[in-house]
Amino acid sequence: xxxxxxxxxxxxxxxxxxxxxxxxxxxxxxxxxxxxxxxxxxxxxxxxxxxxxxxxxxxxxxxxxxxxxxxxxxxxxxxxxxxxxxxxxxxxxxxxxxxxxxxxxxxxxxxxxxxxxxxxxxxxxxxxxxxxxxxxxxxxxxxxxxxxxxxxx
Numbered sequence: 001x002x003x004x005x006x007x008x009x010x011x012x013x014x015x016x017x018x019x020x021x022x023x024x025x026x027x028x029x030x031x032x033x034x035x036x037x038x039x040x041x042x043x044x045x046x047x048x049x050x051x052x053x054x055x056x057x058x059x060x061x062x063x064x065x066x067x068x069x070x071x072x073x074x075x076x077x078x079x080x081x082x083x084x085x086x087x088x089x090x091x092x093x094x095x096x097x098x099x100x101x102x103x104x105x106x107x108x109x110x111x112x113x114x115x116x117x118x119x120x121x122x123x124x125x126x127x128x129x130x131x132x133x134x135x136x137x138x139x140x141x142x143x144x145x146x147x148x149x150x151x152x153x
Contacts, residue, residue, distance in 0.1 A: 012145035014088045015048030021080050031077040037113055038070065041103050044087035045117075049139060063136060064127075065099070065119040072115040073151050078107060085112070090145040097121050097129040099140055102148040114148045 017040075025036035050056060052063045078085065085107040093100035098120045105113040123130040132140070 012090065013143050014090045014145065015044065015143055016089075017044040017047045017087045018084045019043065019087060020082070020084050021078060023080060026080045031079050034072070034074070037072065037074075037105070037115075040087050040105060041070075041089070041101075041115060041117065044089045044103065045101055048089050048143065051136070051139060060124075064122045064124050064130075066122060067117055068098075068120050069118040070115065071117075071150055072113060074113055076107070076110050076112045078105070078112045090143045091140045092116060092145060092147045094132075094137065094140050094144065096131050099132075100147075102145065104148070114150055116148050116150060 019040065021032055022036075025032045025039075027033040046052070051061050052065050085105060088104045088106060090102050091099060092102040098118060101117045101119065103113070103115040103117070104111050121130050121132060121136075122128060
């Protein structure tokens with residue numbers, strides 16, 4: 001489900017996915033494992049930007065976006081329960097052939113996680129960087145917003 005976050009400033013549109021913790025997401029410590037959080041970020045990104053890799057029929061698109069970097073701040077634990085949580089995603093930076101996605105995972109009023117992913121678009125045949133088309137840029141620009149507030153090292 002894609003929506004606009006009502007708490008975001010009027011000029012900052014966020015995509016949103018409401019989902020649940022799966023039993024397989026929880027580790028021996030009783031909280032969601034860090035690898036599961038990456039799947040949540042992927043799920044939200046592909047929900048909001050469906051033309052970026054695989055279309056609705058499951059066919060590969062002309063876009064071949066690959067992750068080159070993730071930065072994640074884990075701010076609060078998320079545990080198994082039946083209540084859903086929300087994954088918000090927006091575009092923090094748009095380059096010629098790369099894009100930074102920003103994320104927040106929100107559980108009620110609690111921000112559980114903040115993250116940023118840098119992805120580079122490659123030409124499917126040569127695997128060299130390929131500039132975004134005007135249509136691809138428009139998809140990203142609709143969700144352009146600020147950098148996420150990540151903690152330093």
